[in-house]
Amino acid sequence: MSKGKLLLIGSNATRIEVQGGRTGATGQYLNETVVPAMAAVDAGYEIVLATPDGTKPHIDEASDSVDHFEGDQAAYRRGKAYYADDPAMNAPRTLRSVIEEGLDNYVGVFVPGGQAPVVDLMQDADLGEILRHFHDKAKPTALLCHGPIAIASAMPHAREFRAALVAGAPEKAREWAKDWQYAGYKMTVFSNTEETVVEDYILKAKLYFNMVDALEIAGGEVITTPVNFEPNVIEDRELITGQNPRSDKPLAARLVAALDRSLATAKAA
Structure with missing residues (x-):
């Protein structure tokens, strides 16, 4: 019997704006999606996938590699097979339908990264309602990873906040972020120096804003490692954030532990 439903929220973005008025290919990272999802399933939870438009997220080609599974070919094959074939990964819902069905049906929510959430999720009104x-x-x-930027959607003026960041107007963005639910929370996200690596070697272009800067402007207390791609997970109240792709397993463990604690508390009430 399932312990409860975990809502996995994916992005539908396949292109991201870059400086110079162009766009670059983007998507959701494979390991960041499947490692926490499979850990939750192994712990007895049911996964429900939902996206803004109700279609399956596109996996960023840069993440489709055994390198993101610590060189473990068996883990890589299992992760690819889970995403390709598992019924939970092939029956995506719209965010709106999940809301209308009732959010009390879910014990927790998880948002993986890849740069895609920077495009749609951070300014999605339905995700804001869910969060x-x-x-x-x-x-x-x-x-x-980049997933924590999605908590910006909880702002009353998420679209305006993002537009101000793209326009290079941090003070205006700070105004739009007023009354953000996560202001003062400790959190982490893909670091500025890690982003530079991706911009230089994968995207080959510069983004309009960095994730750390955006969350700090909004009022978050962002904590990143001094060493690039070192695993890092920060937990503050109900919020659990992981910094980068290599934080997938530590975040999965913290998420499962939090779900179990929440379940135990609910049963005791």
Whole structure:
């Protein structure tokens, strides 16, 4: 019997704006999606995938590699097979349908990374409604790598906040971020120096803003490692954030532990 449903929120973005008025290819990272999802399933939870438009997320080609599974070919094959074939990964819902069905049906929420959430999720009104619900109910809310930028959607003016960041107007962005639910929370996200590596070697272009800067402007207390791609997970109240792709397993463990604690508390009430 399932312990409960974990809502996995994916992005539908396949292109991201870069400086110079162009776009670059983007998507969701494979390991960041499947490692926490499979850990939750192994712990007895059911996964429900939802995206803004109800279609399956595109996997960023840069992440489709055994390198992101610590060189473990068996883990890589298992992860690819899970994403390709598991029924939970092939029955995506729209965010709106999940809201209308009732968010109390879910024990927690998880948002993986890849740069795609920077495009759609961080300014999606439905995701904002979902995150505000989990915040108000103090239910486990986990986000990985670029995924933590999605918590900006909980702002009353998320679209305006993002537009100000793209325009290079941090003070205006700070105004739009007023009354953000996660202001003052400790959190982590893909670091500025890690982003430079991706911009130089994968994207081959510069983004309009960095994730650390955006979350700090909004009022988050962002903590990143001094060494690039060193695993890092920060937990503050219901919020669990992981810094980079190599934080997938540590974040999965913290998420499962938080789900189990939340379940135990609910049963005792």
